[in-house]
Amino acid sequence: MSTGVTYPNLEAWNTVCCFLRLPQLFCTCMAFSLVADMGISRGNIGNWSMTIWGFCFAVTLIIVTVEFFDFESRFPFFWYNLSITCACYATLLCLLASSIYSVTYVQFLPDGPLQDRAVTATAVSCIASALYAIDVAFVWSWYEFDEITCYVHTVPGLLKVLETFMASIIFTFLSNTSLYLHQPALEWCVAVYSICFILAALAMLLKLGGWENILPVRFPIFQLGLTLFSVLLYISALVLWLLYQFYEEFGGQPQWSDDISCFDDLMCTWIQRLAVAILTAINLLIYVADLVYWACQGFYRD
Template identity: 65%
Template sequence: ICILWVFWLLRLPQLCSTCVAFSLVADMGTLRGAIGNWSMSFWCVCFAMTFIITIVECCRHPSSFPFFWYNISVTYACYAALICLSASIIYSITYVQFVHYGPYRDRAIAATAFSCIASVLYVIEVIFFYVHTMRALLKVLETFVAGVIFAFLSNTSLYLHQPALEWCVAVYSICFILAAVVLLLDLAEWKYMLPVPFSIFQLVLSLLSVLFYISALVLWPLYQFSEELGAQPQRPSDGDCRDELTYDMCAWDQRLAVAVLTAANLLVYVADLGYWARQVSVGTEDQPRDSQEVYSPNSDIL
């Protein structure tokens, strides 16, 4: 009954909203630009993953699922909410506001609206089912923000042949991999196989990540915006940074976005470090669960 309720009230609207957003932008052809292609790919991924998860859950009885399936499906919903929200914001501020009034602008606005609807639907699913602890939510945020940073860093001219900036990219990559591994260990309940307590393991990784991100927060703005180092502190008004539709994001804006996201992710890592420091100080340890335990909406699993 619960799966059917989710399908009709959440999953089906999620599928429809992401599909409509994708279709509206796809119908623009070459006029959608790079930002449109980027947004389309996100909506397409969300639609495909939601469709796969829905098919699996409809074809199997809830009692036949391993306990970690619910961890994975709801964690995906958290990522999908963040992805659709990011696509809505970036698409609207870098494309929609610069499009001239007409059918293409109407389609872009409608696509943004459906993307926002999808975000709300995924958030509702997360709120309804998410019984993860705060640590999982922090890891989701860490990996998601890093993923957005990587999207901006796809413009390799921002950092290539500059050792300090290449170190920043290495920091983002290393910390992303560490957070992804920890999230995987937590989702699949493999954390109990570690030779050290999971809280100690997490505390050490969080401390290393905080130190790495502090170095990136110092070096990235210094080498990107310091006039003494040959950088450009002010946003230019020519090239791809003109206040009109250029179909490409301004390189200076990309540098600024990476700097802001670095600071934001550092705050998340500091919160994560504080959480695990408290866990270690009070001696709180997770206990292995019975592998035969099954999911219940009112249970405290996860």
């Protein structure tokens, strides 16, 4: 059965590989190596950034290997959807690593070899982000779509990418377990972030794999219910997080000056609490936009 997709020829693949994928591998590997060479001076932010660059390098290497040996047909989902989705995430991740690493670490380094390495790592990370963004647009242009649409090039696909991406950033801050382990209400917030992330990832996998037809209800109705549930959960998480982190009546700290560590640490505990609150609010807005979209799909389409 025809899938309605014409895969790019070898010349097109060579163009993508030589001018995009290989430079992506080079840039992420160089950023990782430069920061790794700083030793213990790289700090926690450096370790976190290295994790992102290492992840992007590994995923890109897998994609290059699969496409080089022509293994796309062995996957139970459309390869073009997976590769473009990975490139979308890599774009956001490298951009995030570049921004946070430069703002919270690089600018505070004294002049010298360490600063030179950190600045260079930030620069090549920005280049990697640009290369991944071009990858998304370039690979898209080499496919001819008849009956199938590329999921991440649709409104719901983009929203799902943003939802899971924002949740991933929240999880980064929640790696500091002291933010929530002392309070059951805050542990509930962490459970909400995890549940909504899993549900969003499940919806993406169903669509990427073309498995939405196995559902007992139409996919728009399924997504509407799923998104409504996630919106309600996120509202509860936002309210509880704000109450128990920033109101004295619930044991919170209303001002950053209440946290003495903030005088010496730009990423102190209070700032991390505030970051999670802001990210939660942003992700809630994304979920609301997703809900509005699926409400329109469910009520105005057969």
